[in-house]
Amino acid sequence: MFEVKASMAGSVWKITAEEGSKINDGEDVVILESMKMEIPIPAETSGTIKELKVSEGDFVNEGDVIAIIEA
């Protein structure tokens, strides 16, 4: 089980992965937006997305868990 965490505070602009689907190391899970900057948050391991903890439009703080990946 790996946690995907927000690297900055901001709102969830787009979710680019689906719960239950496979994801490869380096592929984007979500794109965060803050202060006119979009930051993609990639998976740091390959596996299955077990849970997405956020919805589009949600506000997340730095370090918040965005998704859980089961390797």
Place this chain on the structure above:
Amino acid sequence: MFKKILIANRGEIAARIIRTCQRMQIQTVAVYSEADQQAPFVKMADESYLIGKPRVNESYLNIDKILEAALKSGAEAVHPGYGLLSENAPFAQRVKEAGLTFIGPEGDVIAKMGDKIAARAEMKQAGVPVVPGTEEAVTSVEAAKAAAQTFGYPVMLKAAAGGGGIGMQAVHSDEELEKAFEGNSKRAKAFFGDGKMFIEKLIEEPRHIEIQVLADHHGHAVHLFERECSIQRRHQKVVEEAPSPFLSEKTRQEMGDSAIKAVESLQYTNAGTIEFLVDRNENYYFLEMNTRLQVEHPVTEEISGVDIVEQQLKIAAGDKLELHQDDLQINGHAIEVRIYAEDPNTFYPSPGTLSNLVLPEGPGIRHELAVESGSEVTPFYDPMIAKLVVHGSDRNQASERLAKALHAYEIDGIKCNLTMLKRIITHDKFREGDTTTSFIQNYYLPTLTNH
């Protein structure tokens, strides 16, 4: 002179414009979003109107709402500040159609300078040096490669409608160009609704030096010398100074003359800035013209003694410029640093509550502020929360005053770039005036790995 104006902007620049209006006894009207209800600029204005939700599309870019507030308040003119609607030609036009004065140039001039290809053609015709590059947009990767061959790598790929570094990339080979072309064109299309690209010869290790101009409606124009703005991160300026520590007096005069030529050719009015790239041999090339007040205008005010906002208001009101080129002089040296709410290592934004703000005081120190102690720094807008401007009798004194001021500057509750600014301005290369656009890359980022 106007009795009342509306400021179609937010943050530190709205506050700065209000200050000059107060001195000139002009009433001010602020417009603000739900996210800015507690912002200092709203309290400073004589009147204020809530115009919508936090996102800029629903507030600060909503032309209908802004004009509605302007008409309701009885404002005679609209100051657009910088960013947001400041270089939006339809906005300038709409303000005029509403029977109000737009404090800036004519809409068609804004439109022309906003189209990089048209701007280049205009400058070339006016006799202002431009970077060798394509005169027409390149529409395919093949055409892009052919163009790159004629100028020789490295080249710069640029979106015709771009800004803020979006859709812009340096490429060093055919392979890199192939990869970069599609992606940047798509991004430009998504951001600006226009995917047109063009290609320029890359000027290596350039300095970014710009000339401030003022022009009235009676055919009279002056320049207020240059600003050196080379130190940038993510293609955005971080440290600006005037005069440039690099330019010779001869080049300074030539660049000033070129800027005036540009103004005359365009029949430009109000305040504007011509940005140039300058190579190590002091060859300079037109980069773009900003048809508005610039973030870094205070360094010019500090060395010239001219209040640029006051001049903007007078020009817009139809007054003749009282300044003459021969009377203008550079007095001492000024440096501005931009204080960003961001992580100083990754440059990622850091919104949150600014729990405590301590500002340094002393001779030559000037503050421009979007925030105060207790302010909420929201994720909706640009991360710049303040500017610190320092003036001294020469560059050494200005640098020393700035270093001291930065050490006394305190921001708690959010991450900010104060540590980065301290490292930059105390770096030997900065002291030596070795300020090129790769400064952060060459001298700042490497210091991070040691910590």
